[in-house]
Amino acid sequence: MAEPKEATPQVEAPKAEVNKTADAVDPKKLSNKELKELKKKEKAAKRAAQKEAIGISPEQQAQIAQQKIEKKKQAATNTNLKKQLNQTLIKDNGTKNRVPSLFSHLETREQRNASSPSISHLVHPSILSLTLKYSSFKIVGSIPRLRSMMEVFKRVIQDYQTPANTTLTRHLTGHLSIQIEYLKTARPLSISMGNAIRWLKQEISHISIDTTDQQAKDSLCQSIDDFIRDKIDLSDKLIITYAANHITNGSNVLTFGHSQVLEDLFKYCVLEQDKKFNLIVVDSRPLFEGKKLLNNLVKTTKNGVSITQDIKITYVLINSLSSTILKDVDCAFLGVHAMLSNGRLYSRVGTGLIAMMCHTRNIPVLTCCESIKFSDKVQLDSVTNNELADCDDLIEDINSKKPPQKKSFALEQFIQQCEAESKDTKTKQPTKKGQANEVKEVQDTNKSPLQDWRNMPSLNILNVMYDLTPPEYIKKVVTELGALPPSSVPVILREYKNT
Amino acid sequence: MSNETFDIKTTYLRFLEEDEDLTMPIAAIESLVTMLRTKQPSTSSELIKLVKSNIDTLKSSISNAISLSAGCDLFMRFVLRNTNLYSDWESCKKNLVENGELFVQRAKDSRNKLAEFGIPFIKDDDTILVHSFSRVVYQLLLKARKEKLIRFRVKVTESRPSGKGYHMAKLLRDADIPVEVIVDNAVGYVIHNVDKILVGAEGVAESGGIINHIGSYQIGCLAKTNNKPFYVVTESHKFVRLFPLAPNDLPTEMSQLLEQSNEQPEDQDLLKTQLIDFTPHEYITALITDLGVLTPSAVSEELIKVWYD
Structure with a gap:
């Protein structure tokens, strides 16, 4: 151990020199701080020397230390996501997201997004892009969401590699769970997606351990294809044939928003059955889903002519759903997000209003719903469980008649940051341009008085996505298993679980 | 047995005529079983085709096909399910005919069985309102009177335009049950004196x-507003896969007689009357x-x- 002795004086020497030159008055006295520093350095040098003696070079040492730090960080990300969720991104939560206290238990978009960066390195790229599509409302509606999710899962399963020392049956479910966890950051899962995921996990657990990975993947993809065919495509066909009986020549039909199966139903009635009827499309802010239905119907052609020749469409907003609109309506078709086991209908907000309005006018309310949307949950009000959409959708662009153009959350954050920075630089600028800035600000305030709503202490904004319709307002639920009254939903659940 | 001369409609009507107690769905099933026995199909697809075509002709030739189609659909379902069960064709066919007969027998027994379930609903000193003529209601009342010796009174609606209420009243009077016939318009008048309502x-x-x-x-509406229990007495083979929203959804033609009615309405205008209606589930106890x-x-x-x- 000759080297350490050499090393210590080397370190000490310059220090002593510095002290000598700087503190000429009191050369012997070292401050406490300096003493500590000195000791630390001595220790470090000793350790380094020890390690070098064993045969590890200083560069390697640095690497090992770095690795240790990284390991610590990773452990943190994998274990306590919740903790991270509170730490990242949103610090001004208190002022920024004020929803009425009745709804404060629901997760806001910011809270959902906060957890995403921590697991993103484990997530398949196609899931990333799907999440983006969900959160920007490029894919809406529970069936389109379900279908796209299953398609993406197929890709995830094909690209999946079983790590060493595990089997596909045991590891794949966990792998999928991570993907799903990430998917949830865009929007909460729909009931149908939840049902499908449960089915898929069961399917995975049924795979025998002896099958090779490729075989297992292929059979899984095959059964996903079958699932989409049976539970969505064929089911829709059956539902449409059942429901088409209620649309007769010359009848007046009312619908709300956009539902894939209802759109197909209206097309089927015109294209296949040559019926002519009147359709009232009721729509609402801020998503304007009814416009999508309008677009799709207008675009559909029959013998080169748009089918609006045969369907006369009236487009109204929900505010104008007065009794004059409802006067001659023969039946109302409503889309479904989920059917709960107490017969209640969980669907886009406003559905309850329409069902009740129709009920008072004695108009039969029908819903078309695949059995995959049935849930064994019971819910008595639409407060306990709901989805909060972005408050800005209600406030921003009040004059716009378009659905809100969503940016991804990360992009929004980035823009906000940039804006804040540019503001800082502006205020730092000399008062030469001050006048011009003032003029601009005046224009801003003219534009919208609620622009600044986040700083108004007494203003709460609520933008919920769903509501609940009690069973007594629904006449009939059309499923692929036949038509039922809403009181018979538990029957479907029981039979469906057996198969 | 001449294969060409077999006609499903005449067989069906003959069955109905021969047995007063036979209901339409059972008659339909029985005639389908008879058809199978005479036609002797040689493959299973031929069998299914045969049954299908016969059901279609039967449904289209009989005007009021609701309960009839219930029986036909049940039989079709039964055939489809059973053809795959047996490996050799001969035993399958034999089984089908046998089981078909068993099915008919069981359906006939069901009226007796449901009377058992229904008896506890009838108590001493009850006044029961009955609408029109129904075999199951009659059977139930008869059983309550003869076997259980329950004493009750019955009010029967006249039920124009078929006038079947008189037939019901006559049968009940023969069974020693005090009975009154009321005109259809008087239901509202009597209903608060009535304890329960039974319909088929x-x-x-x-x-x-x-x-x-x-x-x-x-x-049904009157019963609900007056808080009187409204019971429906029916065999389970009358359950149909049909879900009308309103009475005009019923797939039936106007102006056809329900079954053979005893009394032709003399008034020409009455012929246009609808003979059946739909009572939604919320009115049924x-x-x-x-x-x-x-x-x-x-x-x-x-x-x-x-x-x-």
């Missing part, structure tokens, strides 16, 4: 609502069937059990 059914829809002789719906006493929403459960097992 042509068919039971998926929602648990019933299709029955015209006038049942208004009695319970259905007394051979499966037990069911709430209306249990009907769809039974139907799903039959169709998706």
